[in-house]
Amino acid sequence: GIHGVGMTRPDLVNALRAQDGLYAVRVADGQGVKWQVPGALWRMHVAATERDEVVQAIAAPSTRWVTLTVTEKGYTPALAQLLLEGLRQRQQAGLPGITLASCDNLQGNGHQLQALVKAAIATPDTRPQDANLLSWIDTRCAFPCSMVDRIVPAATTDVLAAASLALGLRDDASLSTEGFWEWVIEDRFADPADAALLQSAGVRVTADVHSYEEAKLRMLNGSHSAMALIGAVTGRPFIASCIGEPHIRRFVHRLMGREVAPHLSRSDWADYRDALIARFGNPYLKHSVHQIATDSSQKIPQRWPPSVLGQIAQGAALEHHALAAAVFLRYTLGVDEHGQAYALNDPQADSLMAIGAAQRSEPEACVRALLAREDLWGSALSDHPAWTVRVTHWHQQVLQHGVDAAIQQLLQQEP
Known part of the structure; x- marks a missing residue:
């Protein structure tokens, strides 16, 4: 499942918690309208107020991927430190590396995320343990570039009302999207077997993102x-x-x-x-x-x-x-x-x-x-x-x- 993290705002996290992580998605285009209820979201936290829980989630043995949709302005030193704390705990525990995949509109997003995380370690007085962490990140973790294309507008009262009508219950986290979707991701993963898994779901895995x-x-x-x-x-x-x-x-x-x-x-x-x-x-x-x-x-x-x-x-x-x-x-x-x-x-x-x-x-x-x-x-x-x-x-x-x-x-x- 997915452990959802909001960076600063608790409103969406609180709404999803109240609904056990369930929410309705209206898929609507010229071909018609259908509703889906994804069931993959099983835990939710806010990084600004529940930092320890987020760091522990990154460091958990069961965690395979961290995906990010932080937008162009979200690539900050604070984000890098958050990721770095989780990665350091993984390394110290002797756990495998993970894939950290940017899924936003920043060009070369994987390269920029990797550079941001490494810059948070590489200081003039880098300690031996930090040098080891840098090496571990380079050899065990992967930062693929990716392009995700699907239009998902912000939720509106109209969508909330349509969800209530279609489902017969109140849903404060419902969304509307289009039928079209395309996800293209670089063939660079901590676990190479992930490429075939993604392709089986319709994702385009390529060297040319x-x-x-x-x-x-x-x-x-x-x-x-x-x-x-x-x-x-x-x-x-x-x-x-x-x-x-x-x-x-x-x-x-x-x-x-x-x-x-x-x-x-x-x-x-x-x-x-x-x-x-x-x-x-x-x-x-x-x-x-x-x-x-x-x-x-x-x-x-x-x-x-x-x-x-x-x-x-x-x-x-x-x-x-x-x-x-x-x-x-x-x-x-x-x-x-x-x-x-x-x-x-x-x-x-x-x-x-x-x-x-x-x-x-x-x-x-x-x-x-x-x-x-x-x-x-x-x-x-x-x-x-x-x-x-x-x-x-x-x-x-x-x-x-x-x-x-x-x-x-x-x-x-x-x-």
Whole structure:
């Protein structure tokens, strides 16, 4: 079974404890609706308040894997120390190593997790026992990279009500998801026999996770970020509300096909793009644009700059990404085109809103200030003249005519 760990928040853990780890999942798409009740979750703890229990779980002889979905901002020294304590106890007890698998949207997630854990040990005054632990981690533990692709929006009252109706009981932890799923994981495990077990369940085990990883980050996640910002500024609440508009659907289709796909190594990108368009339109998902726009400053650097730099290197157009960046700047005003205010849920919210505050009076200066941020765009793209010119142009169109009109203008000028 699965021992579930919440890093800081007890609310979900408490809800699951009250239901003995059981919860309903609605799987809904164009093929129909069905409900499932997974039964694998058998213990739950919160790392912030029940640290010893979590460390002991990592160190337990029965533990084979640790999987992590901590998002881009979750790779912290605190996480490394938590894992390290459990691994140290395993080593001292003479137990086998384990697989630690990152299952989030960070590119090269396994490599980054391994580096994070090892950095927590490797200090200038590394003690002999720590050197032994480093060696044990390198030789006995595995940190595979992986790509997990399935859209699971945050729970809503609508889903809770649907679960109550379908199951005839109250479920405070029910979720809704789509029928599609894809899990690609690197063939690197503490126990090599795990590869065959995963493949028997439909998981793709490969030496080349990168091609799937970059396709998901730049096509699915990159499009998600663009639509989320468009939806937030135009007042459309869900991804399905956005992709249901013909001009936005065409914009997203072209963003993926013209500016992302030329720089991917995934050979079946066209089929993947078309499947994404269909998935985005799933009316059951109710995937909130503001949920996806959360932490945009942490997500955009992974999702947009590689495609923009690829277009620049080929002398190709980058209009779709430039318009998306312009909408991102407009988003920092914290109010949509109907006058409805919203909060920026982002670790850089204060600095982003400070940049965006003067965009109506000094729009070009605000564009330059946003694009100068290397933490967002990287050193190769920040302040790039061609990029700055196009983002400035589309920002002017967004401010003067609105996001929808700007998208329509782009579609007309580039048939």
